[in-house]
Amino acid sequence: MADRMLQFVRLDQRNPEKRDAGTRRDDFGEIYRAFDPAAASSQASRCSQCGVPFCQVHCPLNNNIPDWLKLTAEGRLEEAYEVSSATNTFPEICGRICPQDRLCEGNCVIEKGFGSVTIGSVEKFITDTAWERGWVKAPAPRRELAESVGIIGAGPGGLAAAERLRTRGYQVHVYDRYDRVGGLMIYGIPNFKLEKEVVLRRWKQFEEGGIRFHLDTQVGRDVTLAELRARHDSVLIATGVYKAREMAAPGIGLRGIVPALDYLTASNRAGLGESVAALESGQLNAAGRNVVVIGGGDTAMDCVRTAVRQGAASVTCLYRRDRANMPGSMREVYHAEEEGVRFEWLGAPEAFLGEGGVAAVRAHRMHLGLPDATGRQQVAPIPGSSFDLPAELVIMALGFDPEDLPRAFEEPALPVTKWGTLKIDHRTMMTALPGVFAAGDIVRGASLVVWAIRDGRDAAEQMHRFMQQKASPLAVAAE
Numbered sequence: 001m002a003d004r005m006l007q008f009v010r011l012d013q014r015n016p017e018k019r020d021a022g023t024r025r026d027d028f029g030e031i032y033r034a035f036d037p038a039a040a041s042s043q044a045s046r047c048s049q050c051g052v053p054f055c056q057v058h059c060p061l062n063n064n065i066p067d068w069l070k071l072t073a074e075g076r077l078e079e080a081y082e083v084s085s086a087t088n089t090f091p092e093i094c095g096r097i098c099p100q101d102r103l104c105e106g107n108c109v110i111e112k113g114f115g116s117v118t119i120g121s122v123e124k125f126i127t128d129t130a131w132e133r134g135w136v137k138a139p140a141p142r143r144e145l146a147e148s149v150g151i152i153g154a155g156p157g158g159l160a161a162a163e164r165l166r167t168r169g170y171q172v173h174v175y176d177r178y179d180r181v182g183g184l185m186i187y188g189i190p191n192f193k194l195e196k197e198v199v200l201r202r203w204k205q206f207e208e209g210g211i212r213f214h215l216d217t218q219v220g221r222d223v224t225l226a227e228l229r230a231r232h233d234s235v236l237i238a239t240g241v242y243k244a245r246e247m248a249a250p251g252i253g254l255r256g257i258v259p260a261l262d263y264l265t266a267s268n269r270a271g272l273g274e275s276v277a278a279l280e281s282g283q284l285n286a287a288g289r290n291v292v293v294i295g296g297g298d299t300a301m302d303c304v305r306t307a308v309r310q311g312a313a314s315v316t317c318l319y320r321r322d323r324a325n326m327p328g329s330m331r332e333v334y335h336a337e338e339e340g341v342r343f344e345w346l347g348a349p350e351a352f353l354g355e356g357g358v359a360a361v362r363a364h365r366m367h368l369g370l371p372d373a374t375g376r377q378q379v380a381p382i383p384g385s386s387f388d389l390p391a392e393l394v395i396m397a398l399g400f401d402p403e404d405l406p407r408a409f410e411e412p413a414l415p416v417t418k419w420g421t422l423k424i425d426h427r428t429m430m431t432a433l434p435g436v437f438a439a440g441d442i443v444r445g446a447s448l449v450v451w452a453i454r455d456g457r458d459a460a461e462q463m464h465r466f467m468q469q470k471a472s473p474l475a476v477a478a479e
């Protein structure tokens, strides 16, 4: 029913209702309410069903967006779910946390002039409805295969591969050093962007589908890569990037200067009902304090907004470039501003002041210069521009680098790039070690959930080919 579509000329863009900033500050609940079926259907009907859908081209999963929008507009939600879940292991998660303004929605042809189709919110609506109505099923292999795979890392990259391989019938074992499944989706990303129940219900279903999780198991400490290679027919490394970038400045060792991920993990654990000593002792707690978060990425935005919810006296984000040049999503900056966060653009720390514990950040103003070879404008301090920001808690959110995996895994033959990420053959997703594949942030560097899913999905296909080839070389050659 094409006449149901193309409604953008008549209907305005509408997002699901956003909770008022005043009430958001008091809890960790997600900030958007759900679409009701009528709103989802009418918003989906705004799509013009492009012959060349740029939304799909710019979705890392190449989701068949026009088809599931049309099905939603027609009220055929179960079919919409089938189409959307065919390419995405976690559509409800991507619908919540993809930076749509840079991906699908930012490339929607009606964006200029009419406001893009609200693709992410419709994707979330479809899958949340599928959960409510029992359409989301555990991976169900048609037949069991003898071959087994070992997946290191239960983040989105590892899980996407696990789901695909289990559906094909492989015996899938996932190893993770954490006590819960989800990687950064469980301990990094805060509840107000992604409520943890959304991740936990997937974990439960994967277990029901026969995926075996070996938690509290750190590869390199509790088991070696060599042991996993001997145990399984192929191995996937999807360990993410966790080494916090540091900076050198006078006073950096003062008490009260903490890494972003320690801070966010403590808050997420508390949200999951754990008693977290570092929160209770105040070590990783913003309550009543002046907080300065250093950095301008999405992790910094998550920290400032967590500090607001913990009841900080004031929250300031200090970033050395300006608003237009920050790496984080504009949408998150906007939410943070609404919630009362102050931004000090073009400011960088010079020193940390205090006796024993930090009491203030001394910063200087920065000047944005000419672009370098990468096209990014360079920054330099402006002499004599120092100013002090009171801060009893300073959160460092300067980005992440990979750990030294060849050393941690006692596998010097594992090749890495100059940035420490794993080197793979991008056609086969395999490292130089036969049967050892890699996916997600450990290959790309810190990236996005949707890219980790894409990599996990592609790695699963390549691992399948590899194992089939081993079992029956002629059959695969003929494919």
Ligand code: FAD
Pocket: 097, 098, 099, 152, 153, 154, 155, 156, 157, 158, 175, 176, 177, 178, 182, 183, 184, 185, 188, 189, 190, 193, 217, 218, 219, 220, 238, 239, 240, 241, 264, 298, 299, 302, 439, 440, 441, 442, 446, 447, 448, 449, 450, 452
């Ligand atoms: P991870 O999610 O990091 O998972 C890796 C897993 O491997 C972890 O569970 C870890 O415990 C495990 N592991 C590591 N080493 C070992 C070992 N030796 N043995 C066993 N297990 C090991 N992306 C978005 O798309 N939207 C967002 O809004 C967003 N917000 C973010 C906010 C924060 C604070 C952070 C830090 C990241 C955010 N990201 C966001 C990025 C996104 O979370 C990552 O790109 C994505 O999770 C990467 O997936 P992954 O599977 O490669 O790794």
Ligand code: SF4
Pocket: 058, 059, 060, 061, 062, 063, 065, 088, 094, 095, 098, 100, 103, 104, 105, 119, 120, 123, 450
């Ligand atoms: Fe958009 Fe992300 Fe969904 Fe792709 S997965 S359609 S980029 S929200």
Ligand code: SF4
Pocket: 046, 047, 048, 049, 050, 053, 054, 055, 056, 065, 066, 107, 108, 109, 110, 117, 119
């Ligand atoms: Fe629909 Fe926009 Fe995609 Fe075109 S680009 S198919 S209008 S969502």
